[in-house]
Amino acid sequence: MSSPTTSPPLSDSLLFPSLAVLGGQISVNLGAAIAKQLFPVIGVEGITAYRVGFSALILLAIFRPWRFRLTRTDVLNLLVYGSVLGMMNLLIYRAFALIPIGVAVAIEVTGPLAVAMLSSRRPRDLVAVACAVLGLYLLLPLQGSPGSLNPVGVAYALGAATCWALYIVFGKRAASLQGGQAVAWGMTVAAMLTVPIGVAYSGAALLAPGLILTGLAIALLSSTVPYTLEIFALRRLPQGVFGMFSAAAPAVSALAAMAVLGEHLSLMQWLAIACIVFASALAALGVRR
Secondary structure: OOOOOOOOOHHHHHHHHHHHHHHHHHHHHHHHHHHHOOHHHHHHHHHHHHHHHHHHHHHHHHHOHHHOOOOHHHHHHHHHHHHHHHHHHHHHHHHHHHOOHHHHHHHHOHHHHHHHHHHOOOOHHHHHHHHHHHHHHHHOOOOOOOOOOOHHHHHHHHHHHHHHHHHHHHHHHHOOOOOOHHHHHHHHHHHHHHHHHHHHHHHHHHHOHHHHHHHHHHHHHHHHHHHHHHHHHHHHOOHHHHHHHHOOHHHHHHHHHHHHHOOOOOHHHHHHHHHHHHHHHHHHHOOOO
């Protein structure tokens, strides 16, 4: 009589997808810090076109998703997934151009926080909501003081937050596809949305050889690597747990911007980021697999 097989402990089964999320965050934020240096050269739209367009080509070449048949439901999920992916890239880059990267990502991460909150039913959620509200209050330009944030940049970051929440939900649905179909098709849809916008805004400047190579590097760091790691994680992590690990994004992005761009945040901004990170992690702690 053979002994029954045992499943690995939950902590072991979550280790690699958790590391994948964190690795993706490091990669995407380093790419963002490098991309911001090129905003004055070819504009936000041009950088977005590089990032998404090159990523789509790379992922199509790697995964060749056309080999597998898609159902009508798959197509609809991928259309929404890819559209919000493209808009999230464009909106957060617009925010980066107007406010510090770490602050923009702190606002953006309220999207995954909302997903985690909807996945959890614990009394501690009230504490998490209070921390998130406090963090946003400390960040948003409510007082009109000289040091307040650009309200347009804040609006772009909030739009990116909405797209990130939808990205998690529809990415979870699309993640059931074989291999890298989801991320390859999703990035292709995103490219069909953002590349024409980039060409319209930046024109022939996109064809400069030096910029093309830099754009390719940004695409690898900012999209190809992180989104492939995240789609791996989304298959194995509940939405709330994914949101918890995404909570590290503001801190990682602020450190990357400080190292690459010299963007130093005030003590109040660091406190606000800490509140939002704590709120995201606390909200996701009670989410069950």
